[in-house]
Amino acid sequence: MVALRYGAVYAKATTEVARRRFPESLKREAVSLVLAGTPLRHVAESLGIAERLLGEWKGQYEQQGGDGYEAFG
Secondary structure, three states: OEEEEEOOEEEEEOOOOOOOOOOHHHHHHHHHHHHOOOOHHHHHHHHOOOHHHHHHHHHHHHHOOOOOOHHHO
């Protein structure tokens, strides 16, 4: 928490952002599209997620040897 001062009034602001959770099926589909040749940027934009996040999902899949999506469990 960060305390911000406005004159004699203090307000607390949080730096935490609510984390969205994505279903495993969405992650599988997104990674499958990227592996099939759709540019990562296009897949991320169409799903409304950050490219970095989709890149992490793809990396998790590849780290598992590409034989399953256990990384998403």
